Amino acid sequence: MNNAIWLCAALAWPVLAQDARQIVEESQRRGKANSQRYEGVLEVTGADSKVTRKSWQSRRLGAYGNSKAVIHFTAPAEVKGVALLVVNHPDRSSDQWMWTPAIGRDRRIALQDRSTRFFGTDFSFEDLEERDVDQYEYRLTGEEAIELAPCWRIEARPKQSKTSQYTLSRMWIRKDNYVPAQYENFVKDQPVRRLQQRDIQNVQGIWTARTLEITDLRRKSRTVLRLEKLEYNIPLKEDDFTVQALRRDQ
Amino acid sequence: MILLRLISLPYVRKHLLRSVLTTAGIVLGVALLVGMQTANRSVLRAFNDTVERIAGKAQLQVTAGDAGFSEEVLERVQSLREIRAAAPVIEAEADPGLPGQGKLLILAVDMTGDRSLRDYDFDNGDQDVIDDPLIFLAQPDSLILTREFAGRNHIAIGGKVAFDTMQGRKQFTVRGILKAGGMAQAFGGNLGIMDIYAAQNVFGRGRHFDRIDIGLQEGVSLEQGQTALSTLLGPGFTIEPPSGRGRQFESLLGVYSLAMTVSSMFALFIGMFIIYNSFAIAVTQRRSEIGILRALGATRGQIRTLFLGESAVAGLIGSAAGVALGLVFARTLTGLSATMLESMFGVAQNVGEVVVDPGFLLFAMAMGTGTSIVAALIPARNAARIEPIQALQKGRYQVLGAGENRMRRNLALLAAALAVVCLPLGAYRPLFFAGFLLTLVAGLLLTPFLSLELAKLLRRPMKWLRPVEGALAADSLIQAPRRTSATVAALMLSLALVVGQGGVARASLQSVDEWITTTLNPDMFISTTENIASHGARFPAGMQQELESVPGVAEIQPVRMPRLQFHGFPVMLVSTELAKMGRRVKRHMISGDEESMNRLASQEKGVILSENLAALVKLRLGDTVELATPAGMLRLPVVGTIRDLSNQMGTIFLERSAYVRYFQDDTVDVFRVYLKPGASPEEVRGQIVGRLGRQRRMFVMLNRDVRAYVAKVMDQWFGLTYIQVIVAMLVAILGIVNTLTVSISDRRRELGVLRAVGGLRSQIRGTVWMEAAAIGIIGLVLGIATGAIMLYYELQAIQHDISGMPFAYEFPWGIVAMLVPVILFAALGAAILPAESAVRGSLVEALEYE
Structure with missing residues (x-):
């Protein structure tokens, strides 16, 4: 009897694996937009419960492995004008540059520095990358409800070609709208960051989480990002997503 | 041990002053050795400590000399698969102008990635500010200070520190405070951290970095990392572990360290002569005691061991005191060294504390004790050779035997001849240094003979100057040359060192003056x-x-x-x-x-x-x-x-x-x-x-x-000469006090008779003073002559072995003109106490002496 169960499980495995990738692909297909723009409000709550706030304006052209994004900080006054350019690639890690207007300099964020925190938030630089579906191996490990919404639980491991601080990402994708409800990122089998996506709304036909809460499980601090004035498929120019544009815009 | 307690201890008690003076030779030598070396080591340690603390977890560092290199090198380095982390660094000093606080070492890094190599342990409370690199990076006036520096200057988060930049004097805002310990202790705590791209403007680096600190991937060895980086970057870059910077600093300070070592070892060498003198005198004074011991059955070996044991104890006590005094010297010398190194090499140092190396202190103790034992070898051998019957024959032992004198002279002539032979063969450096050593040996061997001859020469002018006192003083020296010769030898060596060093200073100054006139x-x-x-x-x-x-x-x-x-x-x-x-x-x-x-x-x-x-x-x-x-x-x-x-x-x-x-x-x-x-x-x-x-x-x-x-x-560089002048003066004082104390002790009856037949106290005082002055003059003559020869060897060594600078031989007349009154004054000063003891002693006791 036991042997029969194992046999069934073994035969079912390729099907489940296929399903996992299909689910992620479907999730990405449903969330895909040619461009995106929003104003983000960040609230970082430190382990000592001290709260700091920042806001930025985000523009993105393209989607997933072929996208480019620029984040311009707008508040507080000390950081206004600081910008980050992220150029995602389908086959490798993204390139990132930071622009600091006060010294008129851009700096490249090295690949090896992607695991560091993104400017005091609980996101890392890597968390700002958009993941191409081909850069990971997927496995459906079960089903589980997140905030009462039934979800598929899928594990994603980066392929060898992908440089990532995470050895494993576990994601929960809602069955009703294919929006990821939660991610848990692991380093050497230890969970280090948890991202919860809430307040899911349909914006221009795309189901989108308007509130992202990321928790640094080691530091015990959390960052909440609220997406305001969110728009999809707006006209954006390719030229605005270059290092030269960062310099020019100041 | 029993002999030491029963025989030596009472002698020491009886001649406490002289015992103290004997030990003082070792104290002085060891103190200078410990002081100079500890100061030198402290400066080096401070540099290495700063390098180590700042390097953090970096395993390798990429540099291109002081020139730095273009930013694009960083991306090339980061592209290597062997590299886990590559962090660019600029290091520079800034003077915040805070009274008594010295300079700040600014470590400029890219905070977006630097934490993978360095631990930034921030104080609580500013976590939201400094843990947010965005504000730190966005504001080019951002500065992180250590808690120590901030505390000393009452600077809190948000406080301001100003220093001169390539854009004029600017105020920087303190946006973080590092906890004490770890990196915060680098540069004596005077550490400031700022953004590297802001620092490029502040320190005029353009788009250059000073170096890149490297962390290697797991499993990649240092050699593999070095090879990969060398292949990538080519020969213009140096790829070394952080400790390599320490070695570069050491090589930069090579000449300075050598000068310090030579001076301190010389001081110990001079101390050896003071010990030798004291023990030679002690042997002559205790002849009857030795005779009795020998008559009672003590073997030659026991007598030798007794004196060597005494010298070992004196050496041990002197070394211990010397170590303590040396550590006091080191405190002053460390600051002076750091200032000088900054002026000469532009390497600012903040030597927070004197670094005490127990191993080195043990070495200094061993050197002091060993020197004391070596110095006592000949007196101990002489003591062991004394026959009981010879012990009763007072006076004869003080005269140099004709045979002994001849042997010394012959050896000296042989050494001098060999030294001359070595001169044309100086291109082979071991022979050059052998020649130098042989010259010194010849000079030392000839010291008793030359002292005697010079004393004879001095008799006439001394007698002309003061008929009674002059003649008595000169005769005292002529009759007991061994009593004087070691003191003269010590004085000669220390003065030769001063003359040699002064000569180098004068030659350098002349060359520098010519260079300044033509080039600057x-x-x-x-x-x-x-x-x-x-x-x-x-x-x-x-x-x-x-x-x-x-x-x-x-x-x-x-x-x-x-x-x-x-x-x-x-x-x-x-x-x-x-x-x-x-x-x-x-x-x-x-x-x-x-x-x-x-x-x-x-x-x-x-x-x-x-x-x-x-x-x-x-x-x-x-x-x-x-x-x-x-x-x-x-x-x-x-x-x-x-x-x-x-x-x-x-x-x-x-x-x-x-x-x-x-x-x-x-x-x-x-x-x-x-x-x-x-x-x-x-x-x-x-x-x-x-x-x-x-x-x-x-x-x-x-x-x-x-x-x-x-x-x-x-002036700073040759400040060392002045330290040596002080040492020479102390040697003169110690040696002369010692010699005169013995001389007076030996001549108590003679002086008593003199007083009994109507000799005035002033005449006796004058005799002692003239004897002291004569020792000073003999030491000066021999020291200046030896120094003149030493100067030749020093200049040759500088040209061929140290810095390649060919300085012209110029005799330092100025230094000599300064030395003559200083040494004569020191000699007369040294004679005050012995002279007073000679005139205040009881006449009856003096006549009962023997």
Whole structure:
């Protein structure tokens, strides 16, 4: 009897694996937009419960492995004008540059520095990358409800070609709208960051989480990002997503 | 042990003063050894400690000498798969102008990635600020201080610290405070951290980094990392573990450390003669005691062991006291050393505390005790040889036996002859140093004989000066040459050291003066620091045009002078517009033709070497110089060698355009400014400061200011001579007090008789004083003569073994003129107590003596 169960499980495995990738692909297909723009409000709550706030304006052209994004900080006054350019690639890690207007300099964020925190938030630089579906191996490990919404639980491991601080990402994708409800990122089998996506709304036909809460499980601090004035498929120019544009815009 | 307790202890108690003075020789020697070496080690340790703490988890560091390298190197390094983390760094000193706080070492890093190599342990409370690198990066005035520095200066988060930058004096906002410990202890806690891209502007680095700190991937060995980086970057880059910087610093300080070591070892050597003198005297004084012991059955071995045991105990006590005193010296010397090193090499040091190395202290104890035992070997042997019957024959032992005298003279002549033979064979360096040693040995062997002869020569003038006192004093010396000779030898050696060192100082000063007159001839110099040797901050190349537009300015020569390793020596690479310099500066040519040298070098067809570097690395006219640069190997022929004293280890002159191209660095350390005829230097300085002073950190120094600066540096360097003069004085005092105490003790009856037959106290006092003066004069004559020979050897060693600088032999008459009164004064001062003891003793007791 036991042997029969194992046999069934073994035969079912390729099907489940296929399903996992299909689910992620479907999730990405449903969330895909040619461009995106929003104003983000960040609230970082430190382990000592001290709260700091920042806001930025985000523009993105393209989607997933072929996208480019620029984040311009707008508040507080000390950081206004600081910008980050992220150029995602389908086959490798993204390139990132930071622009600091006060010294008129851009700096490249090295690949090896992607695991560091993104400017005091609980996101890392890597968390700002958009993941191409081909850069990971997927496995459906079960089903589980997140905030009462039934979800598929899928594990994603980066392929060898992908440089990532995470050895494993576990994601929960809602069955009703294919929006990821939660991610848990692991380093050497230890969970280090948890991202919860809430307040899911349909914006221009795309189901989108308007509130992202990321928790640094080691530091015990959390960052909440609220997406305001969110728009999809707006006209954006390719030229605005270059290092030269960062310099020019100041 | 029993003999030590029953025989030695009562003797020490009876002659407490002399025992203390004997031990003082070792105390002094060990104290100087410990003081100088500990100071030196503290400075080195402070540097290494700073390097280590700042390096964090970096396993390798990529540098290209002082020149730094272009930013693009970072991306190339980061692309290597062997590299886990590569963090760019700029290091520079800044003077916040806080009274008594010294300089801040600014460590400029890229906070977005630097934490993978360094732990930034911040104080609680500012977590939201500093843990948010965004504000830190967005605001170029951001600065992190250590808790120690902030606490000392009552600076809190949000507080301001100002220092001069290449954009004028600027205020920086403290946005983080590092917890004590770890990196925060680097540079004695005077550490500031800022953003590297802000620092490029602040310190005028352009788009350059000073170095890249490297963390390797797991499983990649240091060798594999080094190989991968070397292959990627080429020979112009140095890839070493952080400890390599410590070694470079040590090689930079090589000459200084050598001078410190030689001086301290010499002090110990001199101490040996004081011990020898005391034990030689003790043996003669205790002859009857030794005779009785021998008569009672004590073996020669037991007598020898008794004296060696005494010397070991004296050495141990003296060494312990010397170590304690040395640590006190070290506190003062450490500060002096750090100041001097900053002036000479531009390497600022913040030596927070004296580093005590227990191993070295044990070594110093062993050296002191060993020296004491070695010094007592001959007296102990002599004591063991005394026959009981001989012990009753008072007086005979003080006279040098004709046979002994002859043997010494013959040995001395042999040593001198061998030393002369070694002279023409000096190219083989071991023979040169053997010759030096043989000269010293000859001098020491001849000391008793020469002392005796000089005492005989002095008798006539002393008698003429004071018939009774002079004759008595001279006779005392003539009758007991052994009592005097060791003191004279100690005095001779210490004075020879002073004369030798003074001679080197004088020769250097003359060469420096000639060099300053011919080379440092611009009307003014513009530097980023008041210390020309320090290149922490640099000017942008564009400043040349701004300066040229100042009314009254005729010509500007931009100079960049980084240090780099060449054939294992830390040499200085001077890059400037050589055609311009050639027109303004008349060079002291060593080889080559000046006109063609300037022409070829300015056309990038060759380099010019300083004479000392050419000698050190054995390069001649036409030979190829290979310089590893960030842009690849630069190979150019030597088109001339000149006398240049810019750097102790030598200088390479390279046309500026070639430097800019190969080192990808167009910054400037110093602008040499020539004025139009009739222009007032003060007025032009005012104009320059008025136009550019607010925008940039700059020091406009007139020619006389630079000359004064160089003179100050030379003074600091030769400050060592003054320490040696003090040692010579102390040696003179110790030795003379010792000798006179024994002399008076030996002559108590003689002096008593003199007083009984009507001799005045003043006459006895005068006798003692004249004896002291005579010892001083004999020591001076022999010391000056030995010093004159030593100076020759020192100058040869400097030229061929140390820095390659060929200084002309110049006898230091000035130092000698200073030494004569100092030593005579010290001798007379040393005679005061013994003289008073001679006149105050009981007449009855004196007559009962024996």
